[in-house]
C-alpha cells in the first residue's frame with residue numbers, strides 16, 4: 322500500500338512498446354505520470370543485440386537481422402531491436418490516452434554524462450524535493466559509468482550490475498550510418514512532438 326506521503330513507482334521497459342499498455346494503464350488511473358528513458362535508437366539497437374547475444378551466442382549477425390536488403394538499405398522494421406527505437410510510433414499510441422504533460426523523457430546519454438541533472442528533472446517532474454544531487458554520484462573509472470556513493474540500504478558505493486554498460490559488439494561504420502539515416506525522420510518527428518532535441522542527429 323502507498324501512504325499519502327509516498328508515491329509508487331513501477332518500471333517495465335516493454336510497456337512503452339506494447340500496444341495495449343496505454344489503454345490498460347489509463348483505465349487503472351488516468352493521472353499516472355510516465356517516465357521514458359530514450360537513447361540514440363542506433364546505439365539502443367546495438368545494445369539490445371549485445372544483450373541477446375550474451376544469452377544466445379548462435380544468433381545471426383547484427384547486419385543480417387537489421388536489414389531485409391542491405392544494399393538497397395531496406396531495414397527490417399519487424400526486428401524488435403529496430404522497431405523499439407522508432408519512438409514516435411510508440412509515443413503516438415500513448416498520446417491517444419495520456420497528455421504529453423504527463424510524460425517525462427529522460428535522455429539516456431545525459432543520464433551517463435550528467436546523472437544528477439537528469440535525476441533533478443525527474444524529481445521536479447514527480448513533484449519531489451531535489452534530494453538526489455551530484456553529491457550522490459561519482460564516476461567509477463573501472464566501470465566507466467557513474468555509480469552511487471552511498472545507496473540507502475548500505476554504506477558501500479554501488480554501481481549497476483555487469484549486464485548494464487557492457488562493451489557493445491563492433492558494427493561497421495557504414496551500417497551505423499545506414500541506420501542513422503533510417504531513424505532520422507522518426508527521430509525528428511519525435512523531437513518535434515516531445516519539444517526536445519535529443520541530438521542523436523547532430524552527433
Ligand SMILES: Nc1ncnc2c1ncn2[C@@H]1O[C@H](COP(=O)(O)OS(=O)(=O)O)[C@@H](OP(=O)(O)O)[C@H]1O
Nearest residue numbers: 334368369432433466467468480481484485486487
Ligand atoms: N550509471 C550507469 N551504469 C551502468 N549503465 C548505465 C548507467 N547509466 C545509464 N546506463 C545505461 O543503461 C543501459 C542498460 O539499461 P537497460 O535499459 O538495458 O536496462 S533494462 O534492461 O531495461 O533494465 C546500459 O546500456 P549498455 O551500455 O548498452 O549496456 C548503459 O549504457
